[in-house]
Amino acid sequence: MTSTTATATAVPATAVPSAAALAWTEKLVSFDTTSRNSNLALIHSMADELTAHGITPLIVPSPEGNKANLFATLPAHDGTVTGGIMLAGHTDVVPVDGQAWDSDPFAPEVREGRLYGRGTTDMKAFSGAILGFLPEFLSRPLAEPLHFAWTYDEEVGCHGAVVLLAELAARGIHPRVGFVGEPTSMRPVSAHKSSQLYRVTVSGIAAHSSMTSTGVNAIEYAARSIAFIRSLADEHRLSGPFDESFVVPYTTANVGVVSGGAAVNTVAEKCDFEFEFRTIPGVDPEAVISRIEVNLARLRAEIQQENPAADIRMVPLGTVPGLSPEGPRIALELAQDLTGHAVEESVVYATEAGLFQQAGIDTVVCGPGSMDQGHTANEYIELTQIAACEDFLQALATHLFTTERTTKP
Known part of the structure; x- marks a missing residue:
């Protein structure tokens, strides 16, 4: 992706983060908010901090009530609460199961200039x-509102962001610009692939393996479907299409989970598998899934010819739209200005930014740390990256304050 020019106004990163930023990061990491768990303890801790600063938090629960989003607004100097800039992040983390950690992943430790822990x-x-920066944001009048958004279940399909956006729309709150703080080493990212997750369930007919003609093998039909998905990936x-701004410059697909069968001498009665595909901008995810659905319909007709009680069904597990570099580009230009990085980059992982963009919020991804350390054993973030994020926040506060002053008559 071609880099664009921006005026670098951000202050160079200091050597270490502030005590407040480090303490809050450590506190948040100490909550085990693996996606399978509740995040309510963390959400209420953050909400209490907002309340202590005179900010009214909005807690938006999940349909089940065991998780929640958190949203808050610092109004503009004239009381305006719509429009403005939104800083957004998710509260859940991926599991540590099966990983060999050198320290407790939920007891953060600073070692050799790095903060270790799951979610750092x-x-x-x-x-x-x-x-940690809240007092600074509150110390000056703002030209436009500043919003904070924290979501649940980003790691398993961005379900929380969908619920939050619906609530904001119902309340008439519509941020103008969004920054999603996923790890980009504080470099502005204007594009990422979509992420589409599905489960396929094949229901066959069990039989003794010596009498295969009386059964229907669910594993065999699942294998044929998996082979078709691989053919699409190939x-x-x-043949593309290609987008050379991505490290992997084409749409990908992957079957990541397969489960089926009871014994080697039994015709498999059931087989489930889960797959995903990630489209580059410009490739319609609906067109990809339509081809898979056509193939499944053909296989369903064949399996029911063997036995009408057999079946193949597919259900979506999560749909995350891609982030497109097309659009107003106000967020990109502001991120370039605030970070001092005159670049425009893309990443292969998906974020909530695509959902925010789809909702009409001009959004980029820009946050501390590198995804090279995300999801790994001994996950860590360089302390200098937390400091660089604080410099970004300081530049944002200055931008909002300066804009407010220069727009006065």
């Missing part, structure tokens, strides 16, 4: 820096 990079340091890999 992805992405609690961004939230910790914001909470087609995109070989």
Whole structure:
């Protein structure tokens, strides 16, 4: 992706983060908010901090009530609460199961200039820096509102962001610009792929393996479907379309989970598998899934010819739209200005930014740390990256204050 020019106004990163940013990051990491768990203890801790600063938090629960989003607004100097800039992050983290950690992943430790713990990079340091910086944001009048958004279940399909956006729309709150603080080493990212997750369930007919003609093998039909998905992946890999701004410059697909069968001498009655595909901007995810649905319909007809009680069904698990570089580009230009990085980059992982963009919020991804450390054992973030995030927040506060002063008559 071609880099664009921006005026660098951000202050160079200091050697270490503030005590407040580090303390808040450590506190957030200490909550085990693995996506399978509740995040309510963390949400209420953050809400209490907002309340202590005179900010009214909005807690938006999940449909089940065991998780929640958190949203808050610092109004503009004239009381305006719509429009403005939104800083957004997710509160959940991926599991540590099966990983060999050198320390307790939920007891953060500073070692050799790095903060270790699950979620340090992805992405609690961004939230910790914001909470530590609250007094500075509150110390000056703002030209336009500043919003804070924290979501649940980003790691398993961005479900929380969907619920939050619906609530904001119902309240008439519509931020103008969004910054999603996923780890980008504080470099502005204007594009990422979509992420589409599905589960396929094949229901066959069990039988003894010596009598295969009386049964229907669910594993065999699942395998045929998996082979078709792989053929689509190969087609995109070989024939494109291509977008060279991505490290992997084409649409990808992957079958990541397969489960089925009871015994080697039994015709498999059931087989489930889960797959995902990630489209580059310009490739319609609906067109990809339509081809998979057509193939499944053909296989369904064949399996029901063997036995009408057999079936194949597919259900969506999560749909995250891609982030497109097309649009107003106000967020990109502001991020370039605030970070001092005159670049425009893309990433292969998906974020909530695509959902915010789809909702009409001009959004880029820009946050501390590197995804090279995200999701790994001994996940860590360089302390200098937390400090760089604070410099970004300081530049944002100065931008809002300066804009407010220069727009006065």
